[in-house]
Amino acid sequence: ETAVFQTPxxxxxxxxxxxxxNCKQTLGHxxxxxxxxxxxxxxxxxxxxxxxxxxxxxxxxxxxxxxSSDKAHLNLRIKSxxxxxxxxxxxxxxxxxxxxxxxxxxxxxxxxx
Amino acid sequence: xxxxxxxxxxxxxxxxxxxxxxCTYQTTYSPFLFWYVQHLNEAPKLLLKSxxxxxxxxxxxxxxxxxxxxxxxxxxxxxxxxxDSALYFCATMPNYNVLYFGSGTKLTVEP
Numbered sequence: 478e479t480a481v482f483q484t485p486x487x488x489x490x491x492x493x494x495x496x497x498x499n500c501k502q503t504l505g506h507x508x509x510x511x512x513x514x515x516x517x518x519x520x521x522x523x524x525x526x527x528x529x530x531x532x533x534x535x536x537x538x539x540x541x542x543x544x545s546s547d548k549a550h551l552n553l554r555i556k557s558x559x560x561x562x563x564x565x566x567x568x569x570x571x572x573x574x575x576x577x578x579x580x581x582x583x584x585x586x587x588x589x590x
Numbered sequence: 591x592x593x594x595x596x597x598x599x600x601x602x603x604x605x606x607x608x609x610x611x612x613c614t615y616q617t618t619y620s621p622f623l624f625w626y627v628q629h630l631n632e633a634p635k636l637l638l639k640s641x642x643x644x645x646x647x648x649x650x651x652x653x654x655x656x657x658x659x660x661x662x663x664x665x666x667x668x669x670x671x672x673x674d675s676a677l678y679f680c681a682t683m684p685n686y687n688v689l690y691f692g693s694g695t696k697l698t699v700e701p
Contacts, residue, residue, distance in 0.1 A: 520691040581633035
């Protein structure tokens with residue numbers, strides 16, 4: 478049962494283009510995340526948002542920017558994509574409590590030509 | 591800084607055999623450790639979690655024990671099934687918010 482939704486599933490674009498990915502969670506969670514999973518399947522945190530405030534930014538290039546309209550939505554914009562941005566971008570959300578589980582969306586696969 | 595190490599990149603086993611996937615960690619504060627499983631083309635899902643020293647935690651036939659003395663949280667199962675074929679990630683949450691994942695272990699179970 479999916480509670481973290483991501484669109485699109487796939488996106489193919491060319492170097493230099495701008496792309497935007499959407500994420501919505503229906504769990505009522507306060508914190509949302511973007512992770513990048515590269516071709517070697519390594520999972521790395523990109524951003525964390527809590528009540529529309531960015532609270533973590535793990536040395537991500539400036540062309541990446543998270544955008545949130547409310548606590549249920551966290552989008553990801555990439556201003557000018559580069560080949561190394563090809564990856565799966567996973568959105569996640571987490572409720573309150575120090576031990577709360579993170580729930581992941583199905584991911585958006587980006588291919589940069 | 592905080593980190594997690596998974597030493598096996600690939601593990602291939604025959605159905606019915608036991609498995610142990612290694613996970614060691616380095617954390618600044620009291621550790622929270624997790625195992626996530628990711629089946630092909632699916633989202634990662636929580637399998638196990640623990641912050642209690644020397645207490646075994648179990649779920650769906652998998653189990654792990656956090657050992658603070660050796661900084662380990664190895665994942666085990668006594669008899670693997672074909673459906674266990676997946677990527678397994680060990681992770682730590684050092685600051686009550688962000689997960690830091692290990693490099694993952696791909697488990698392939700053969701008939």
